[in-house]
Amino acid sequence: MEQMGRSSPEMTPSHSDIEKGDVKHGVCSSQEEMTPENSDNPPSQEEESTIIFKVPHRLREVNENAYEPNVISIGPYHYRKPHLARMEDFKKWWFKKFVEKPHLGLHQFREAIRPLEGKIRNCYERPLHPDLDKDEKIDKEKFVDMMVYDGCFVVQLILEDHQYDWKLGQYISAEIFQDLLLLENQLPFFVLLELYSMINPNPGPRGHFNVLATSALNFSAKIPAPYP
Structure with a gap:
């Protein structure tokens, strides 16, 4: 159905x-x-x-709805859409709980992503959200922060053995995985690799994250649909 x-x-x-x-x-x-x-x-x-x-x-x-995320925005195309606002706070909570360490905080992630900002921006079609598309320092910082929070959320979700987050519940978790498959809800893979190398001090053999990401995609395909 x-x-x-x-x-x-x-x-x-x-x-x-x-x-x-x-x-x-x-x-x-x-x-x-x-x-x-x-x-x-x-x-x-x-x-x-x-x-x-x-x-x-x-x-x-x-x-129109076939291409619109229901729960979470990843990347700039659906940035700050009102119906996705709840998850913005959750991504920051997730970052503090699972990603942030005494020696590894938001500053370190910003420093890693900031030199890539122009390359990342060019991966997307223009125009972007007005808050992200101006050639001003504050807008570049918003873009960098978006990449850090969104990217760390995706990486940690993959590393968490693809388990549901029961703080949100099975229904929301299933929606998240479906939203992550949408064409306009993506991040460049090199961003995920950069963040993964920071989050995981022992990243394993070359290509290991690719295997994890593929496993997560296969897992998401098996999640029951949130609606009958």
Whole structure:
């Protein structure tokens, strides 16, 4: 049956369908075939670096809710949406409980992510939320903090053996995992790797986090839907 806030498999294009079809719209339309008309205007370096796309407008028109997170915003596309505000405080609580250590606090994470801010920003299509898209120091700091809290939340969720957080309950936990699979609710993988190397002092062999992340994705596919 169709889930609330999600369209049925028959109605919702899969991630792969989007990639094969209309993701030419991604990279700010920079992946259109080169023709005599546009060959003199190759995509900019910023456009070529985009790896996290917005859902094309014509697909979103089919079912807006299919691409909208129900519980949690990860990354800039759904930043500060009112219906996701509750989880912003929870991410900070989660950071203090599971991530922060006497020798490893918010300052250290900011220092690690700040040099990557421009590279991370270029992974996303513009425009972003107005609070994040101005070329001012305060807006760059908001962007860095968002990456730290969102990224640490995702990494720690993967490291917690994919268990439900009973403070929120099974229903909310299932919703979180589903939200993390949405096309517009993603972080660059190199950000997760950077944070993982800080959170886990013994990260294991090269590629270990990739295995953990894949395991978490497989686990999320087995979580019962929150709605009948």
